[in-house]
Amino acid sequence: MLIIGELINTSRKAIREAVENKDGEYIKQIAKAQFEAGANYIDVNCGTRVYDEVEIMEWLVNLVQEAVEAPLCIDSPNPLAIEKGLSLAKYGQPMINSITAEKERYEQILPLVQKYKAKVVALCMDDTGMPETADDRMRVVRTLHQNLTAAGVPEDDIYFDPLVKPVSTGDNAGLEVLETVDLITKQYPNVHKVCGLSNISYGLPNRKVLNQLFMVQTMTMGMDSYILDPLDKTMMGFVYGSQALLGKDPYCMNYLTVHRNGLYA
Amino acid sequence: MLIIGELINTSRKAIREAVENKDGEYIKQIAKAQFEAGANYIDVNCGTRVYDEVEIMEWLVNLVQEAVEAPLCIDSPNPLAIEKGLSLAKYGQPMINSITAEKERYEQILPLVQKYKAKVVALCMDDTGMPETADDRMRVVRTLHQNLTAAGVPEDDIYFDPLVKPVSTGDNAGLEVLETVDLITKQYPNVHKVCGLSNISYGLPNRKVLNQLFMVQTMTMGMDSYILDPLDKTMMGFVYGSQALLGKDPYCMNYLTVHRNGLYA
Numbered sequence: 107m108l109i110i111g112e113l114i115n116t117s118r119k120a121i122r123e124a125v126e127n128k129d130g131e132y133i134k135q136i137a138k139a140q141f142e143a144g145a146n147y148i149d150v151n152c153g154t155r156v157y158d159e160v161e162i163m164e165w166l167v168n169l170v171q172e173a174v175e176a177p178l179c180i181d182s183p184n185p186l187a188i189e190k191g192l193s194l195a196k197y198g199q200p201m202i203n204s205i206t207a208e209k210e211r212y213e214q215i216l217p218l219v220q221k222y223k224a225k226v227v228a229l230c231m232d233d234t235g236m237p238e239t240a241d242d243r244m245r246v247v248r249t250l251h252q253n254l255t256a257a258g259v260p261e262d263d264i265y266f267d268p269l270v271k272p273v274s275t276g277d278n279a280g281l282e283v284l285e286t287v288d289l290i291t292k293q294y295p296n297v298h299k300v301c302g303l304s305n306i307s308y309g310l311p312n313r314k315v316l317n318q319l320f321m322v323q324t325m326t327m328g329m330d331s332y333i334l335d336p337l338d339k340t341m342m343g344f345v346y347g348s349q350a351l352l353g354k355d356p357y358c359m360n361y362l363t364v365h366r367n368g369l370y371a
Numbered sequence: 372m373l374i375i376g377e378l379i380n381t382s383r384k385a386i387r388e389a390v391e392n393k394d395g396e397y398i399k400q401i402a403k404a405q406f407e408a409g410a411n412y413i414d415v416n417c418g419t420r421v422y423d424e425v426e427i428m429e430w431l432v433n434l435v436q437e438a439v440e441a442p443l444c445i446d447s448p449n450p451l452a453i454e455k456g457l458s459l460a461k462y463g464q465p466m467i468n469s470i471t472a473e474k475e476r477y478e479q480i481l482p483l484v485q486k487y488k489a490k491v492v493a494l495c496m497d498d499t500g501m502p503e504t505a506d507d508r509m510r511v512v513r514t515l516h517q518n519l520t521a522a523g524v525p526e527d528d529i530y531f532d533p534l535v536k537p538v539s540t541g542d543n544a545g546l547e548v549l550e551t552v553d554l555i556t557k558q559y560p561n562v563h564k565v566c567g568l569s570n571i572s573y574g575l576p577n578r579k580v581l582n583q584l585f586m587v588q589t590m591t592m593g594m595d596s597y598i599l600d601p602l603d604k605t606m607m608g609f610v611y612g613s614q615a616l617l618g619k620d621p622y623c624m625n626y627l628t629v630h631r632n633g634l635y636a
Binding site: 273274277278279280281284306310311312315316319320322323326327343344347348350351352353355356357358361362365370 | 538549587591615617623626
């Protein structure tokens with residue numbers, strides 16, 4: 107299980123304000139807290155800073171690495187910001203969020219994956235637009251899997267993101283993702299699967315509960331990485347509990363450890 | 372989704388005491404509370420009363436039916452207690468918990484299923500003992516499915532219970548159940564699947580959390596009925612939330628209704 111801490115994102119009010127106020131201590135504190143709560147990677151996303159994104163990426167990446175020796179997930183629509191982040195990342199293997207099967211995006215991001223030997227989130231989207239069904243998503247998975255492996259990217263570095271859409275806009279939105287995860291797990295057992303969770307609950311009440319449930323559901327189908335808030339103790343408790351119930355935690359050792367450390371208190 | 376309220380069971384201290392004190396009001400109150408909380412069936416189990424089980428079954432069944440016009444799940448190791456309960460059940464189609472593929476048990480229970488046109492929980496167990504793997508369970512499922520349908524029991528009345536064992540006694544205990552549910556769903560799409568949840572967490576801390584997570588996991592694989600405590604608001608909230616995310620709640624109407632009624636408050 108790979109947990110990518112999602113909190114350092116300028117679309118979040120607290121981070122936006124910290125960036126505006128040059129409050130580096132807050133950024134470092136959030137990076138440290140996520141790492142201590144169990145995040146394996148720290149996501150850095152300042153995509154809302156259209157005019158100074160590259161500069162802000164540099165500032166954030168350096169701060170995060172002052173706080174924790176954690177690998178980073180460099181998350182941006184802008185290849186220049188991604189390259190800036192990758193060029194500064196110094197702990198472990200960096201991750202790029204994300205490549206797609208859109209021609210322009212693919213050609214911009216692939217060289218960065220190769221140059222930095224990065225892990226890469228591969229979003230199930232191509233030039234035909236957002237996918238609806240599991241079939242739509244698997245068509246993109248096949249294309250990306252073929253092209254990325256042909257380009258020398260190890261399967262273990264590929265993290266397919268099925269692209270989660272709100273169940274409020276279509277009853278089958280969750281089901282199509284679950285089916286996609288199942289199909290990827292069976293057809294490509296050596297790649298990883300990742301997603302964010304908050305889209306699923308958009309437009310509905312009790313979003314945290316729905317996000318937690320969708321985490322459990324997707325993990326049951328084989329999802330093995332999440333971009334989430336590791337400071338949500340309920341969510342993290344569910345991650346470890348689900349792992350134990352799925353036979354992925356020998357003798358429930360991790361589960362018992364986080365229990366003793368008070369995660370379920 | 373079919374919810375069987377599990378609380379009226381003399382293995383529970385409060386019910387044991389109510390039976391000993393002939394506190395019928397408490398029994399009626401628990402029956403009513405479960406029904407109002409969303410239970411479709413009320414389970415009645417006094418299997419711990421070895422010497423007067425038939426008499427206590429009669430007392431409990433009559434009380435429950437004074438409190439609510441709900442169908443009953445008559446739950447006992449003793450065919451005489453089951454027949455007593457069935458003979459008194461007067462609302463809707465009764466349910467028997469349970470038949471197995473053990474020769475003696477099968478021959479005792481089948482005539483009751485037929486006579487009372489009852490729904491029946493079919494436990495994945497035969498004379499070779501408790502199952503370990505999904506294969507063990509599917510062997511029993513095939514036998515029971517063949518024999519029950521040949522005996523005229525409609526598939527819609529059959530509820531296979533994969534028999535949940537503690538994950539603390541074997542890392543794969545949960546996984547084997549999940550695989551069984553998946554296989555039954557694919558091979559026998561017209562039967563139902565049911566289970567109790569508390570066995571899974573036996574011997575581990577935070578049992579409620581693990582039971583809730585295992586409910587979400589099994590439902591993701593196609594489980595469509597549970598024997599559970601409907602007064603556990605978190606559990607019931609997870610039932611409705613999971614249903615919505617699985618596309619089984621058109622326009623999330625049930626989810627929104629229970630939300631408005633304060634289930635998640």
